[in-house]
Amino acid sequence: MFIKPSLLAGAMLLAASQSANAVVINFDYTYDGGFFTGVNSGRQTLLNAAGSFLGSILTDSLAPISSGGSNNFSAIFDRPDTGAQTILNNFSVAPDTLTVFVGGRDLGGNTLGFGGYGGYSVSGTQAFLNTAEKRGQSGDTVGSSATDFAPWGGQISFSNSANWYFDTNPSTTEPFSGNDFYSVALHELGHLLGLGSADSWKDKTSGSNFTGANAVAAYGGNVPLESDKVHWLDGTQSNVNGVPQEALLDPTIRVGTRKVYTQLDLAALKDVGWQVSVTAVPLPSTVWLFGPALLGLIASSRKRYSGI
Numbered sequence: 001m002f003i004k005p006s007l008l009a010g011a012m013l014l015a016a017s018q019s020a021n022a023v024v025i026n027f028d029y030t031y032d033g034g035f036f037t038g039v040n041s042g043r044q045t046l047l048n049a050a051g052s053f054l055g056s057i058l059t060d061s062l063a064p065i066s067s068g069g070s071n072n073f074s075a076i077f078d079r080p081d082t083g084a085q086t087i088l089n090n091f092s093v094a095p096d097t098l099t100v101f102v103g104g105r106d107l108g109g110n111t112l113g114f115g116g117y118g119g120y121s122v123s124g125t126q127a128f129l130n131t132a133e134k135r136g137q138s139g140d141t142v143g144s145s146a147t148d149f150a151p152w153g154g155q156i157s158f159s160n161s162a163n164w165y166f167d168t169n170p171s172t173t174e175p176f177s178g179n180d181f182y183s184v185a186l187h188e189l190g191h192l193l194g195l196g197s198a199d200s201w202k203d204k205t206s207g208s209n210f211t212g213a214n215a216v217a218a219y220g221g222n223v224p225l226e227s228d229k230v231h232w233l234d235g236t237q238s239n240v241n242g243v244p245q246e247a248l249l250d251p252t253i254r255v256g257t258r259k260v261y262t263q264l265d266l267a268a269l270k271d272v273g274w275q276v277s278v279t280a281v282p283l284p285s286t287v288w289l290f291g292p293a294l295l296g297l298i299a300s301s302r303k304r305y306s307g308i
């Protein structure tokens with residue numbers, strides 16, 4: 001079969017745009033408190049690995065937010081290095097991109113991380129207002145009818161006093177001591193993506209359970225929640241590629257423990273409205289050599305249990 005060069009070029013462009021159909025999580029270190037910069041700049045590689053994993057499994061098309069002229073989008077978030085509310089006017093976000101402000105600060109107690117999606121104020125055309133709220137998603141993202149979620153991004157603070165383990169290669173697993181930064185980054189990014197936080201999550205909670213259809217199917221029934229309603233009940237089990245693991249979005253993580261997105265956590269991403277690639281494999285199979293050791297361990301990225 002003969003293919004005219006112009007058609008071939010068109011086909012190649014199409015293929016390229018399809019393969020690039022993933023979400024980019026773009027970390028911003030403007031307010032990092034030195035946690036990711038200077039002598040600590042090497043930590044950015046590990047954070048990017050966590051962001052790249054999540055971005056690679058999300059296939060939503062997110063409309064850009066482009067401030068300009070009469071259209072003004074203001075991002076509102078808590079500075080990750082101080083916790084002070086910050087407003088950035090005339091803020092813009094590229095297509096298929098989330099901007100995440102990250103940094104370190106003293107979170108007190110045993111808290112390892114604190115994260116969530118950002119707020120905003122917006123003025124301009126009705127179309128611009130709609131884009132600010134939905135970024136082109138078809139479902140409602142706000143209120144009691146919310147079935148979708150599409151933030152501009154948000155913020156994550158990491159404890160600047162924890163005994164962190166910064167893995168130089170998160171695709172392999174090895175024994176370690178300390179708190180696993182990679183696991184906590186994955187957990188906090190989950191909150192930023194709406195797990196425990198989006199209206200589309202809240203609308204699927206009933207009493208002390210989460211009732212999202214995908215999560216219920218993955219768990220085998222309504223999923224019990226912590227009293228905060230933003231985490232699975234501490235100790236909730238699921239699996240990764242069939243191997244048991246405590247769910248990532250329960251509220252605690254023990255030292256020396258790696259946790260990644262389980263089947264339940266991925267199902268919850270779908271329930272809050274994300275299109276999740278079902279072909280994604282969270283990590284190479286070598287990591288599951290440690291699967292049995294994860295049984296019975298406790299975890300929340302917001303609460304650290306030292307010891308066992």
Ligand SMILES: [Zn+2]
Nearest residue numbers: 251300301302
């Ligand atoms: Zn949490």
